[in-house]
Amino acid sequence: MASSKDYKLGEHTFPRGWFMVAESAKVTDKPQGVRFFGQDFALYRGKDSGKVILLDAYCPHMGTHLAKNSTSYVAQDGSVEGDSIRCPYHAWRFGPDGKCNQIPYSSGPIPPAARIRSWPVVESMGAVFVWHDAEGGEPEWEAPFLNEWNDPTWTHWTFDDLGKIDVHPQEIVDNITDAAHFGPVHGSRTKFFENEFSGHLAIQRMGGGHRTLVAEGGPLLVTEAVYHGPSILITRMSGLYDSYIFIAHTPVDDGSSYVWHALLVRSATGQPATEADHAAARQYQDMALAAFAQDFEVWRHKRPCFQGLFVQGDGPFRLQRIWYKQFYNPRANAQEYRRQVDGVHLARGIEGAPDDMREASHESLQIAVNA
Ligand code: FES
Ligand SMILES: [Fe+2]
Known part of the structure; x- marks a missing residue:
C-alpha cells in the first residue's frame, strides 16, 4: 500500500482532525473492536451516561483485547458495567477515562500504569466522531453539524x-x-x-x-x-x-x-x-x-x-x-x-x-x- 511517506505528507503518519469511527446506532453496551490510525480500539456505549466511549484496545495487565472476546464469562455476562469495561482475561475494570478502577482479586493498590488511553468522541448527525491528533492536543475545531x-x-x-x-x-x-x-x-x-x-x-x-x-x-x-x-x-x-x-x-x-x-x-x-x-x-x-x-x-x-x-x-x-x-x-x-x-x-x-x-x-x- 502507498504510505503517507510516499506522498511526502509530513511528520505524522495519520492526520489531525475529526474522523468518523462508527454509526451511532451500531454502538451499544456490547463492546466492539475497531481499527483506525494503525491502532486497535474498544468501542462501546456506557450504561450510566449513554455516552460513547473509545479506549485503546489492549489491557495493560497482559495485553488482552478488551472487546474481542465472546467466550470468557466476563464477556458472556456483559463486560460493560456502568460506564466501565472489564477485561475478559482477569477482569480488571477500566473507567471511561481509561483508568483501571478495580482489580477484583488483588487487595494491593492499583498501579498508576494500569491505564489505557481514552479518546475524545462526540456523536453528531447519527455518527460517532473521534478527534485524532498525533500530538495529543485538544480539538482545534468542532465536529461538523448541520x-x-x-x-x-x-x-x-x-x-x-x-x-x-x-x-x-x-x-x-x-x-x-x-x-x-x-x-x-x-x-x-x-x-x-x-x-x-x-x-x-x-x-x-x-x-x-x-x-x-x-x-x-x-x-x-x-x-x-x-x-x-x-x-x-x-x-x-x-x-x-x-x-x-x-x-x-x-x-x-x-x-x-x-x-x-x-x-x-x-x-x-x-x-x-x-x-x-x-x-x-x-x-x-x-x-x-x-x-x-x-x-x-x-x-x-x-x-x-x-x-x-x-x-x-x-x-x-x-x-x-x-x-x-x-x-x-x-x-x-x-x-x-x-x-x-x-x-x-x-x-x-x-x-x-x-x-x-x-x-x-x-x-x-x-x-x-x-x-
Ligand atoms: S490481561 Fe486484562 S486483566 Fe489480565
Ligand atoms: Fe466524483
Missing part, C-alpha cells in the same frame, strides 16, 4: 457503509480539486468550477449537468462541497431535491481508508417530511451512491499518484496537496501551509462560481474576506 438535522422538513440519512478500501486518503481528497473528472466519470457538462481553501476547510463550488443524478435536460446541479478538516466531506447539493451528501473516510492503516456515504434530503414540498418523502429520500440517496460509486471504482483500481502529470484545465491539485499537509505536520506549523493556499483558485478555462453563490458560501462557512 442545523437541518433538527428540521422536520429534512429526512435523516442512514449510512451506506462502504467498508475498507486499500487506497490512501490522499487519493480520495484529490477529488475535491478534480475539475476534469466530472464530464468523463459523472457525465456532467461543467458550467462553473472553483476551489477555495480557508484554514482547515477545503471547498469546491461547481455547477453543471449530471447524467447520474439529474436526467438529461434536467435542472442544473449546483454543489458546494466542503472538507471540514482532512476527512469529512459535506456537500450541499441543489438539483432534484435540496440535499447534503456526507462522505467520511477514516484511515485504517497507512494506505487504507474506511468509507461511509449518506444523504440528508429536504422534502419536495418544504413541509415536514412524510412517508413518501422518506421513500423519495432513500431513492435519491441510492442515486447519489451510484454517482459516488463511479469515483470509488476508479480509486479501487488505480495506482497511487505521488506526482501527477497535471496540465492546463486540471484543478489546483498541487495547492490542495499543500492544504492537506497541514494535518500531517505539527499544529504549530499548520499556518505555513495555510498561508500558501488560502483563497479562491480557478481551473484555467472554466469559469468560477457566481458571485452571489460565493458570497452566500462565505457567510455560511464564516469565512472572512478582505475587501
Whole structure:
C-alpha cells in the first residue's frame, strides 16, 4: 500500500482532525473492536451516561483485547458495567477515562500504569466522531453539524457503509480539486468550477449537468462541497431535491481508508417530511451512491499518484496537496501551509462560481474576506 511517506505528507503518519469511527446506532453496551490510525480500539456505549466511549484496545495487565472476546464469562455476562469495561482475561475494570478502577482479586493498590488511553468522541448527525491528533492536543475545531438535522422538513440519512478500501486518503481528497473528472466519470457538462481553501476547510463550488443524478435536460446541479478538516466531506447539493451528501473516510492503516456515504434530503414540498418523502429520500440517496460509486471504482483500481502529470484545465491539485499537509505536520506549523493556499483558485478555462453563490458560501462557512 502507498504510505503517507510516499506522498511526502509530513511528520505524522495519520492526520489531525475529526474522523468518523462508527454509526451511532451500531454502538451499544456490547463492546466492539475497531481499527483506525494503525491502532486497535474498544468501542462501546456506557450504561450510566449513554455516552460513547473509545479506549485503546489492549489491557495493560497482559495485553488482552478488551472487546474481542465472546467466550470468557466476563464477556458472556456483559463486560460493560456502568460506564466501565472489564477485561475478559482477569477482569480488571477500566473507567471511561481509561483508568483501571478495580482489580477484583488483588487487595494491593492499583498501579498508576494500569491505564489505557481514552479518546475524545462526540456523536453528531447519527455518527460517532473521534478527534485524532498525533500530538495529543485538544480539538482545534468542532465536529461538523448541520442545523437541518433538527428540521422536520429534512429526512435523516442512514449510512451506506462502504467498508475498507486499500487506497490512501490522499487519493480520495484529490477529488475535491478534480475539475476534469466530472464530464468523463459523472457525465456532467461543467458550467462553473472553483476551489477555495480557508484554514482547515477545503471547498469546491461547481455547477453543471449530471447524467447520474439529474436526467438529461434536467435542472442544473449546483454543489458546494466542503472538507471540514482532512476527512469529512459535506456537500450541499441543489438539483432534484435540496440535499447534503456526507462522505467520511477514516484511515485504517497507512494506505487504507474506511468509507461511509449518506444523504440528508429536504422534502419536495418544504413541509415536514412524510412517508413518501422518506421513500423519495432513500431513492435519491441510492442515486447519489451510484454517482459516488463511479469515483470509488476508479480509486479501487488505480495506482497511487505521488506526482501527477497535471496540465492546463486540471484543478489546483498541487495547492490542495499543500492544504492537506497541514494535518500531517505539527499544529504549530499548520499556518505555513495555510498561508500558501488560502483563497479562491480557478481551473484555467472554466469559469468560477457566481458571485452571489460565493458570497452566500462565505457567510455560511464564516469565512472572512478582505475587501
Ligand atoms: S490481561 Fe486484562 S486483566 Fe489480565
Ligand atoms: Fe466524483
